[in-house]
Amino acid sequence: MTPHQTLRLLRRMIAINIAGSVVYRANFVFFMLGTIIGPIVSALVWQAAVASGAELPVDGSYLMTYFVLLSLVTMLTSSWLANFLADAIRDGRLSVWLARPGSFLYELAANNVAEKVVKLVVLVPMIAIFGLIVRDSLAVDVVAWRWIAVLASVGMAAIIVFACDVIIGALGFWLEDVSGIAWGQRLLVGLLAGQFVPLAIMPVWTQTFLQAQPFRYTVSFPLEIVVGNLTSRDMVIGLFVQLAYAALFVGMAREIWSRGLRSYSAAGA
Amino acid sequence: MHAGFAVSDMSSVAIAATDLTKTYSFHRQSAGLLGALRGAIRRRTETRLAVDRIGFTIARGEIVGLLGPNGAGKTTTLKMLTGLLHPSGGEVRVLGFRPFERDTEYLRRIALVMGQKSMLWWDVPAMESLLLHKEMYGLADRDFRESVDELATLLDVTDLLAVPVRKLSLGERMKLELMAALVHRPDVLFLDEPTIGLDVVAKARVRAFLAEVNRLRGTTILITSHDMDDIEALCSRVMIVNHGRLAYDGSLAHLVETVQPGKFMRVTYASAVDLSALDRDRVNVAVEGDVADPTGCVLSLTVPRSEVGTMFAQLPRLGELADVSVADADVDAIIRDLFTGVAAVRPEVAR
Numbered sequence: 001m002t003p004h005q006t007l008r009l010l011r012r013m014i015a016i017n018i019a020g021s022v023v024y025r026a027n028f029v030f031f032m033l034g035t036i037i038g039p040i041v042s043a044l045v046w047q048a049a050v051a052s053g054a055e056l057p058v059d060g061s062y063l064m065t066y067f068v069l070l071s072l073v074t075m076l077t078s079s080w081l082a083n084f085l086a087d088a089i090r091d092g093r094l095s096v097w098l099a100r101p102g103s104f105l106y107e108l109a110a111n112n113v114a115e116k117v118v119k120l121v122v123l124v125p126m127i128a129i130f131g132l133i134v135r136d137s138l139a140v141d142v143v144a145w146r147w148i149a150v151l152a153s154v155g156m157a158a159i160i161v162f163a164c165d166v167i168i169g170a171l172g173f174w175l176e177d178v179s180g181i182a183w184g185q186r187l188l189v190g191l192l193a194g195q196f197v198p199l200a201i202m203p204v205w206t207q208t209f210l211q212a213q214p215f216r217y218t219v220s221f222p223l224e225i226v227v228g229n230l231t232s233r234d235m236v237i238g239l240f241v242q243l244a245y246a247a248l249f250v251g252m253a254r255e256i257w258s259r260g261l262r263s264y265s266a267a268g269a
Numbered sequence: 270m271h272a273g274f275a276v277s278d279m280s281s282v283a284i285a286a287t288d289l290t291k292t293y294s295f296h297r298q299s300a301g302l303l304g305a306l307r308g309a310i311r312r313r314t315e316t317r318l319a320v321d322r323i324g325f326t327i328a329r330g331e332i333v334g335l336l337g338p339n340g341a342g343k344t345t346t347l348k349m350l351t352g353l354l355h356p357s358g359g360e361v362r363v364l365g366f367r368p369f370e371r372d373t374e375y376l377r378r379i380a381l382v383m384g385q386k387s388m389l390w391w392d393v394p395a396m397e398s399l400l401l402h403k404e405m406y407g408l409a410d411r412d413f414r415e416s417v418d419e420l421a422t423l424l425d426v427t428d429l430l431a432v433p434v435r436k437l438s439l440g441e442r443m444k445l446e447l448m449a450a451l452v453h454r455p456d457v458l459f460l461d462e463p464t465i466g467l468d469v470v471a472k473a474r475v476r477a478f479l480a481e482v483n484r485l486r487g488t489t490i491l492i493t494s495h496d497m498d499d500i501e502a503l504c505s506r507v508m509i510v511n512h513g514r515l516a517y518d519g520s521l522a523h524l525v526e527t528v529q530p531g532k533f534m535r536v537t538y539a540s541a542v543d544l545s546a547l548d549r550d551r552v553n554v555a556v557e558g559d560v561a562d563p564t565g566c567v568l569s570l571t572v573p574r575s576e577v578g579t580m581f582a583q584l585p586r587l588g589e590l591a592d593v594s595v596a597d598a599d600v601d602a603i604i605r606d607l608f609t610g611v612a613a614v615r616p617e618v619a620r
Contacts, residue, residue: 001373001407009404016401020392023433096388099351099381099459101373102405262355 001101009102010110017107017114025118032123036071040130042196043067047137058200061139065227066198068131068138073222074195075119077157081108082182085169089264090176098261105166105257112162139227146225149235153222156239156246161218163249164189166257173260194220200228214249217242283364283457283489284327284350290358291320291345319345321513322359329456332483332490334504334521338608342513343493344461350491351381351459364456377406380450384462387442388449389434395445396430399452406453413452419485420448423478440471447475451482458482460492464499476502497600509607516607521600528603531571533596534580539589541565566591 001009021028043064050060085108088094097104131138168185171178190196192215199210199220210216221238224230230238294316320342327333337343348354349361352368352375361368366375382388389398403413421427424444434442443463450458460479464472480503482488494500500507500521507524509517517524541564568587572580577595584590 005404005407009401012401012404016390016393016397019397020390023392093386095348095353096381096383096386098353098371099376099379100388100402100405101376264353 006106010106013102013107013110014114014117017111018117021115021118025122028115028119028122032071032075032119032126035075036123036126036130039067039070039074042070043134056201058198059139061137062200062227063198064134064137065139066223068127068134069223069226070195070219072123072127073154073157073219075123076116076154077161077218077222079112079158079162079165081112081162082165082169082185083179084108085166086172086175086178086182089169089172089260094264098264108166109162112158146235149239150222150225153217153225153239153242156242157218157222159246160214160242160249161189163246163253164218166253167249170253170256170260173263189215189218192216193218194223198223200224214245217245281328282326283329283331284325284362284491286326286350286359286361287324288322288359289320289324289346289349289356289361290318290322291342291349291354292357293317293319318513320349320356320510323510323513323515324359325508325515325518327489327491329489330483330487331506332479332492332503334500334507335491335493335510336500336507336604337493337510341510341608343510346510347381347459347461347491347493351379352376377453378455379457379459380453380455381459382446382450382461382463384443384460384465387434387446389442389445391435392433394431395426395434395437395449398434398445398449399430402449402452408453412454416452416454417448420451423481424448424474440467440474443467443471443475444478447478451486451488454486455488457489457491460490460494462494463492464494464496472496472498479503497604501600509604511608525597525600525603526574528607529597531573532577534568534570534572534577535592535594535596536568536570536584536590537592538566538568538587539591542568542587 043066046056046063046067047060050056050063056063085104088097088104094104097107164185165182168178168182171181175181192210192213194216199207199216202210217238221242224238225235294314323342323346335343335346345354349356350363350368352371355369364375364378366372366378368375389395390401399413399417402408408416417430421430424447426441426444426448429437429441429445434445437445447463458479463479464475467475476499479490479492483490483503490503492499492503505520507517507519507521508515509524570580581593584593
């Protein structure tokens with residue numbers, strides 16, 4: 001399949017998945033409400049802590065801005081395919097895809113992009129309303145060109161998370177159930193990515209590790225570009241490190257997927 | 270290119286397999302909590318021979334039924350032919366391709382319909398899935414429109430194309446599954462239980478459609494089904510797989526004649542009859558039969574095919590005839606006997 005044909009196929013897949021996702025728009029509203037409530041509560045709790053005199057390496061406006069944008073970045077970079085992929089392997093639905101000239105991974109990627117488009121339409125107004133309410137506590141002072149870096153970073157973060165999910169889901173070629181692994185991975189990655197607590201306020205002795213490990217680049221790093229005090233040099237180096245991690249995880253996902261397909265037996269499926 | 274196949278004209282061959290073999294490894298676990306704990310610590314891995322050196326060729330344009338009891342190896346065979354499974358041994362070519370290489374060009378020339386697994390997107394109209402197949406198979410706009418029009422007319426589903434798939438009945442959905450599978454005009458169509466769960470009307474429609482597609486497009490069709498009506502309606506040739514081996518490869522008619530050489534006669538008389546009045550010398554056959562109902566008016570007989578005419582001449586001697594019917598053996602019963610080992614048949618001449 002030529003790159004042009006692949007792009008046309010992906011475009012059609014995204015369209016069909018958007019059409020399918022719109023059916024569940026009301027569900028998405030409540031789902032996104034749930035997504036935004038967690039960071040809002042965290043923001044208010046940390047604001048209260050700062051107001052009570054807690055000494056933190058960042059100020060209150062950093063925390064508020066971080067948590068206001070957290071739900072948006074988390075949604076844009078998240079992936080939810082590991083269990084779907086493992087189920088499709090186990091129950092043989094993957095067979096229907098393997099007999100066609102279009103990879104199941106294309107479909108999973110298209111579904112990921114499509115749902116993000118629909119969720120974005122729902123989530124952005126919610127974030128905008130909350131942002132307006134707490135606008136005096138926000139500290140977004142980013143020059144225009146840095147937003148390009150933010151977009152690039154969010155894109156690469158989404159690729160890393162997607163590849164991680166493919167790796168976990170593809171374990172279904174060898175394991176009966178990957179849901180436990182997927183759950184543990186989400187918890188660990190959430191912590192290391194800065195989803196629960198900003199990495200900047202984690203203990204000092206953990207900082208060297210936290211700054212170097214790959215999952216920082218799935219949520220925290222794009223946010224640091226917006227709210228942190230990253231120098232241009234740190235930002236450019238960070239983007240290259242993120243690119244390297246993206247290439248590494250995509251390479252690992254491709255290898256594990258290829259090996260999995262070779263051992264795919266689908267007995268009784 | 271086709272070394273290993275003793276076939277004189279490969280251009281007319283759609284599928285060719287020699288000594289095709291597949292073995293599986295699986296874990297065995299004892300029942301109960303203790304068994305589960307033992308299994309968690311030490312797994313017993315066993316190997317099962319699912320397909321055992323089967324060989325056959327299928328010509329282009331043929332419709333062949335692949336039959337066998339559950340676990341016989343027919344779905345495994347189908348999966349090896351479609352490229353879903355890598356054979357453990359032997360050689361297989363479909364349209365000149367090695368299926369397990371899953372060459373894009375190969376995948377564009379085949380289609381697989383699995384009766385219990387959908388290829389349609391659930392929440393959107395089927396037309397969206399067809400448009401996606403248009404991109405997937407690289408179809409030109411005109412070819413796509415012509416194919417959709419032709420198939421929609423044959424299946425009578427034009428009005429259903431704009432309805433979300435989840436709103437359709439099972440029968441309607443299966444028609445659209447077939448449409449999605451055939452929109453790119455595949456040379457070979459693999460069908461795994463295509464009529465499972467359908468009502469009699471929907472089944473008849475699907476069978477008629479498949480026969481028409483075969484006639485109009487020359488599509489080679491390999492079908493697995495537990496519904497012998499599917500096989501009788503569509504397949505001039507059947508392959509029976511049992512315990513992973515090819516137990517029979519030939520025409521359905523030959524299979525029926527071999528396993529059950531007699532014809533069934535059901536004769537109804539105006540009044541009760543006595544079989545002893547039959548002139549055994551003139552019939553000159555070992556006619557098996559009995560009086561089938563309490564009134565003594567209905568007689569059921571199994572008569573060798575060559576003696577049916579003679580038997581007809583004898584029947585009026587027993588009494589006044591009210592009705593006579595002659596039928597072949599029930600194919601379901603024949604297949605059941607073959608599967609359970611009650612009957613056996615020598616494979617027809619190797620193809």
